[in-house]
Amino acid sequence: MSSYSTILEKKTIKEKVIDMSKREIPIMSIIGFIGITGLVIFMNEEKSKLLKKLITDKLFLTSLTIIIGFSIHQLWKSGEDSEVLRRKKATKEAILGLIIAILAYLDLKAAPFFIIWIISYYLD
Numbered sequence: 001m002s003s004y005s006t007i008l009e010k011k012t013i014k015e016k017v018i019d020m021s022k023r024e025i026p027i028m029s030i031i032g033f034i035g036i037t038g039l040v041i042f043m044n045e046e047k048s049k050l051l052k053k054l055i056t057d058k059l060f061l062t063s064l065t066i067i068i069g070f071s072i073h074q075l076w077k078s079g080e081d082s083e084v085l086r087r088k089k090a091t092k093e094a095i096l097g098l099i100i101a102i103l104a105y106l107d108l109k110a111a112p113f114f115i116i117w118i119i120s121y122y123l124d
Contacts, residue, residue, distance in 0.1 A: 026122035033118060037103075037111050050106050071095055 041047045054060055074091040077084050096119055103111045 026118060029118045029122065033111075033114055037108065040108065040111075041106060047106050047108070054102070054105065067098065 041051055071091050071094070074087050077087065096116070099115055100112045103115070
């Protein structure tokens with residue numbers, strides 16, 4: 001019976017390795033998303049003004065700096081225990097939420113769908 005469970009474990013591990021090797025690096029998708037979103041923003045005067053207002057807001061920049069520092073701190077923690085993995089997952093989801101909030105502020109309707117799709121497909 002133990003040999004059967006060992007075979008199943010090896011098969012499961014092998015499938016996980018194969019699945020990870022089939023995944024592509026999402027660089028092209030992310031660059032495409034940023035390029036198209038940038039075009040939409042800069043082609044629309046209202047969205048450009050909102051972006052400039054956001055970039056010049058000191059409170060937003062301070063908050064963003066704190067968020068980036070906190071996120072880097074959480075994502076660079078070493079260890080594979082459940083607490084570290086939960087914190088890393090929560091940080092990734094919070095970053096996604098921040099991106100969606102910024103896209104909503106800029107009144108981009110379809111962009112949140114595509115960023116969620118890209119992240120869910122490639123980085124899950």
